[in-house]
Amino acid sequence: MRSTHVADRVTAAALDLFATQGYATTSVQQIVEAAGVTKGAMYHYFQSKDDLLFAIYDRMLALQKSHLDQIVAVGGAVEDVVRDVCVDVVETSIDFLPEGTVFFRSMHMLAEPRLKEVTQRRREYHDEFAALLRRGQDEGVFRTDVPRSVLVAHFFSDVHYLSHWYSPDGPETKTEVAQQLTELFLRGIRTATT
Numbered sequence: 001m002r003s004t005h006v007a008d009r010v011t012a013a014a015l016d017l018f019a020t021q022g023y024a025t026t027s028v029q030q031i032v033e034a035a036g037v038t039k040g041a042m043y044h045y046f047q048s049k050d051d052l053l054f055a056i057y058d059r060m061l062a063l064q065k066s067h068l069d070q071i072v073a074v075g076g077a078v079e080d081v082v083r084d085v086c087v088d089v090v091e092t093s094i095d096f097l098p099e100g101t102v103f104f105r106s107m108h109m110l111a112e113p114r115l116k117e118v119t120q121r122r123r124e125y126h127d128e129f130a131a132l133l134r135r136g137q138d139e140g141v142f143r144t145d146v147p148r149s150v151l152v153a154h155f156f157s158d159v160h161y162l163s164h165w166y167s168p169d170g171p172e173t174k175t176e177v178a179q180q181l182t183e184l185f186l187r188g189i190r191t192a193t194t
Contacts, residue, residue: 007045009035014052019098023053023106054114057103060096061118064089065125072128078136079190083182085129086155090178093159094166101163126152133189142189155185 013034017026028049032042046052071084093100107118130152136142142151158181166177 006035006037006041010037010042010045011052011055014049015056015098015102018053018056018102018106023049023102023109048111050109050111050114053103053106053110054118056099057107057118060092060099061121061125063096064092065121067092068125068128072132078132078139079141079186082132082136083186085132086182086185087175087178089156089159090162090181091174093162094168094174094177097163097166097168100160104160104163126156129155136189140191143191146189151189154188158185 010031014026014031017030017034026049028039028042031049031052032039035042046055067088068085071081071088075081107115110118130148133142133148133151137144137148162177168174172180
């Protein structure tokens with residue numbers, strides 16, 4: 001069996017168990033049994049259950065940051081850039097809905113170094129997003145009567161709430177939901193003259 005295959009199996013088993021019975025009540029033994037690997041094989045890739053929880057979220061976080069950097073690098077009118085970023089965040093969050101749900105439900109149980117790392121990386125993403133909003137404010141496209149921190153929190157609260165109501169089997173596709181949430185956000189932050 002290929003080495004990356006072992007890591008993928010362990011991560012998938014952990015995700016399923018964390019989702020169904022909770023992070024705190026899932027044992028390493030249960031994870032390796034569900035993955036069909038030995039503890040030694042698991043510990044070759046993950047030092048602890050904590051590492052597994054981090055790995056579950058890390059893939060989504062790294063992908064979203066990579067997409068953000070690519071979208072910003074392409075450039076364009078600020079509202080178009082913000083639109084593309086928002087649509088991507090919603091779509092990738094839906095693609096990784098189980099991972100995000102498990103992580104946000106359990107992140108407070110991460111060891112302090114891992115929690116700090118996640119917090120720092122999320123802050124970097126939010127800071128880059130806020131910089132786009134600042135650019136739009138400087139250009140007179142986005143309103144300035146609401147602090148940027150509130151605007152950022154407003155958008156990401158919608159993203160973090162997806163797991164409470166969105167279903168892939170529902171009437172709207174992920175792209176439709178992404179476009180709808182993005183348009184609602186943009187309408188709320190545009191200046192009266194745009």
